[in-house]
Amino acid sequence: MLKMMIPALALTQALAFVPLANTFAYSSTGMNAKGETIDLDVPFVPTPQPVVDKMLELADVKKGETVYDLGSGDGRIVVTAAKKFGAKGVGVDMDPERVKEAKENVRTNGVGHLVTIREGNALKTDVSKANVVTLYLLTDVNLKLKPTLQKLPAGTRVVSHDFAMGDWEPVREATVQAGGREHKIYLWKVGQGQAKSQVSRN
Numbered sequence: 001m002l003k004m005m006i007p008a009l010a011l012t013q014a015l016a017f018v019p020l021a022n023t024f025a026y027s028s029t030g031m032n033a034k035g036e037t038i039d040l041d042v043p044f045v046p047t048p049q050p051v052v053d054k055m056l057e058l059a060d061v062k063k064g065e066t067v068y069d070l071g072s073g074d075g076r077i078v079v080t081a082a083k084k085f086g087a088k089g090v091g092v093d094m095d096p097e098r099v100k101e102a103k104e105n106v107r108t109n110g111v112g113h114l115v116t117i118r119e120g121n122a123l124k125t126d127v128s129k130a131n132v133v134t135l136y137l138l139t140d141v142n143l144k145l146k147p148t149l150q151k152l153p154a155g156t157r158v159v160s161h162d163f164a165m166g167d168w169e170p171v172r173e174a175t176v177q178a179g180g181r182e183h184k185i186y187l188w189k190v191g192q193g194q195a196k197s198q199v200s201r202n
């Protein structure tokens with residue numbers, strides 16, 4: 001696949017240009033507690049609130065279910081899942097700055113009893129307890145996650161903002177107008193839209 005390095009600032013704008021972002025892979029950096037540079041697979045671009053609401057609605061999040069947001073940014077998806085839907089949330093982000101912001105967001109919204117924010121790599125996160133996994137990453141990262149997601153229990157829902165999952169056919173799609181552009185939302189259900197060979201554990 002064609003790879004291209006674009007400075008972090010330009011990424012924020014480029015990510016909004018979805019067809020381009022679907023074609024290229026990016027490089028972005030953050031900083032750890034020691035002041036060392038860390039490589040992020042995706043820059044921080046928050047999902048607009050109307051899109052967050054629609055993602056959770058499309059995934060049919062229910063009270064008591066557990067929502068994992070991989071690359072959780074400021075924590076808005078898991079905070080909304082708790083506040084509006086009574087769900088438990090786990091947000092995972094590699095950037096300590098985002099983790100700090102998300103923990104503050106959890107605190108100010110009074111959902112600390114439902115939501116946990118962790119510093120970690122989305123690609124190494126155990127999501128086996130998730131009923132719903134939310135993503136606003138990039139297609140190449142989604143594709144790396146796909147084999148893990150497809151092995152989750154049948155019926156687990158995966159919802160992605162703007163970026164698809166290759167040959168895994170979504171069961172539903174929606175569009176939301178926000179911030180001057182159209183946002184795509186894709187919903188997958190584990191066990192649906194995937195070939196049997198794709199879920200083999202061997």
Ligand SMILES: C[S@@+](CC[C@H](N)C(=O)[O-])C[C@H]1O[C@@H](n2cnc3c(N)ncnc32)[C@H](O)[C@@H]1O
Pocket residue numbers: 030040041042043044045046047069070071072073074075076077092093094095098120121122123135136137161
């Ligand atoms: C596009 S933002 C999405 C934030 C949030 N999920 C939302 O929709 O508002 C992507 C987030 O993923 C984080 N990130 C990038 N690479 C990651 C990785 N490998 N593991 C965990 N988080 C990562 C970034 O720090 C950033 O906060």
